[in-house]
Amino acid sequence: MIEKTIEARIEKMVYGGEGLARVEGRVLLTPFVLPGELVEIQPVKSDPRLLRGRVGRIVEAAANRVEPGCRYFARCGGCNYQHAPYADQTRFKAEILSETLRRIGKLEAPEPEIVAGEPWAYRNRVQFKAVKRGREFHIGYLEAASNRLVDIDACPISSPAINEALAALRDLGQRPDYPAGDAEFEIVDGSGLLVTVRAGERFPATLVTALRERLPALVSIARSDASGGFFRLWGDGGVVCEAGAFKYRISHGVFFQVNRFLAGELARVTVADLSGELALDLYSGAGFFTLPLARRFAKVEAVETNSAAVRDLRANCAAEKIENVKIHKAATAEFLAAYDGPKPDAIVLDPPRAGLGQAAGKRLAEIGAATVVYVACDPPTLARDLAVLGGKGYRMEKVFMVDLFPQTFHIESVVILRLG
Ligand SMILES: C[S@@+](CC[C@H](N)C(=O)[O-])C[C@H]1O[C@@H](n2cnc3c(N)ncnc32)[C@H](O)[C@@H]1O
Structure with missing residues (x-):
């Protein structure tokens, strides 16, 4: 049963990025709020001890609330704290x-x-979801706790080179040879750009050529299948990432700190x-x-x-x-x-x-x-x-x-x- 709107004061933030309030002995968790705020919350999920809700209206905003730095904030599932000053986040x-x-x-x-x-602009590795249906192409991140794609033009927590790759992939998706269906693109930004495509369909050679022309920073592209195998489509299979005094070769599918x-x-x-x-x-x-x-x-x-x-x-x-x-x-x-x-x-x-x-x-x-x-x-x-x-x-x-x-x-x- 979905309950009626509740007014509650947020006590503190918890792991997962939500604010915690207590209402009649139950814990209420709501994203995109701040400690001290009085908010009207619409419950979306409930069990006997825990309620989850979404913000209806902020009745009393915290003095430290700031304007989010990204226009997709609160829709895109990637970020949780853009409404808080950075010192408060840490x-x-x-x-x-x-x-x-x-x-x-x-x-x-x-x-x-x-x-x-x-x-901001710190991420050197991201995964974008993409979907092509008919002539329509969408690329971005998933909404929080859902399979719905949020189409995005730019991601301000990602590096400029990753944003260039996003723009290039968006252009690629408009081409008639781009295959229909779902795909995921992992991009690593190091000495150049490493792109790994996870798609059921084959990724045509014409698209690889088009991406190389559109994205001069590309150094390697590979396709990965459901079994986790990697098939190199072009390039030498790795990129170099730096940390401290060291340089690290990182191949398709290998972890590097983000x-x-x-x-x-x-x-x-x-x-x-x-x-x-x-x-x-x-x-x-x-x-x-x-x-x-x-x-x-x-x-x-x-x-x-x-x-x-x-x-x-x-x-x-x-x-x-x-x-x-x-x-x-x-x-x-x-x-x-x-x-x-x-x-x-x-x-x-x-x-x-x-x-x-x-x-x-x-x-x-x-x-x-x-x-x-x-x-x-x-x-x-x-x-x-x-x-x-x-x-x-x-x-x-x-x-x-x-x-x-x-x-x-x-x-x-x-x-x-x-x-x-
Ligand atoms: C969080 S990453 C850390 C990698 C490395 N320390 C770094 O900072 O880049 C975890 C690593 O553990 C590896 N791994 C996963 N399960 C493992 C296991 N059971 N034993 C050893 N390595 C494992 C993964 O392949 C991955 O490289």
Whole structure:
């Protein structure tokens, strides 16, 4: 049953970008509001304990509310916080991170140090959805929690080169040889533009030629199919992205940190306090942390499952003349279970959203490295994993909230843990 409009005062922001209010013992979550605001909320979903709503009218606006910087804001599902000044966005995220560690992890954490940069034009990697039906072509992002496409002409959180690629793809979609149906374009902006097309249909060679002419910055284009295979259509298959003092070759489908202004800072705070004989770099990708670690340790062992990332990592070590890295193409849990090497001085881990998990967390703690640095993109899984490490004697020494995703609810954090 959908309920009638409710007037409520927003208490605080929560993970996911919504504002929380309490109404007759129930929690009410609403996007695009700010703490302290009195708002009329139209409930859209309800269960006995939780209501979700959308803003009908702002009765009393917060003094800090600002005009969003993008005309698609609140329709497009990409951003959550454009109505808040940037300094408030980072404060919300630091508070949410602390509260999540306390509530889910039952852990007392030091105040997060905020590492922030340029809040616009920062993204160096995006995925655009596209659809062609008859003569109509649309390209953009999905609405929040829906399959509906928001057609966009520009994305102000993305780099200028990505916006040029968006304009070029929009022109491409008007051509008669552009195939009907749904597609996704992933674009990485590094030394040039890397474009990966995910489409059921084949992507005709005439379109590849047209895109090369329309987009001189293009360095490689590949098609990816449902099984995750990559078929190179043109170019050498990779692009070079920079962070700090290092250059990284990144191939189609390989992860690279998305914020071109803060990637170097993320690497710096992660490795700054580390040095010694042996470090493990778990979930190493193309070597984002492996390379700086290799300059600080006599030996580094890197663990990664993705074959293309492992190839890039090998190439990245070779390009930097780094010879003290042993690469394991393996799943972290299996690597840790079988590990019988010397006790590492440090372990860096940067898992995907699913985190490390209980069993691997216990095994990691048993290995007994003096320092563990956990780089996380999801505070709730971070908190669960830290609870396991905390139970085995690790304590948090420093917490950083590195704002890789301004204007959005996403929270990247780096936690430095010491044993004993
Ligand atoms: C968040 S990315 C981090 C990559 C790298 N540390 C960086 O900063 O660029 C996570 C990486 O873990 C890899 N991965 C996913 N599951 C894995 C697993 N079970 N074991 C090892 N690596 C895994 C992914 O392929 C991806 O490269």
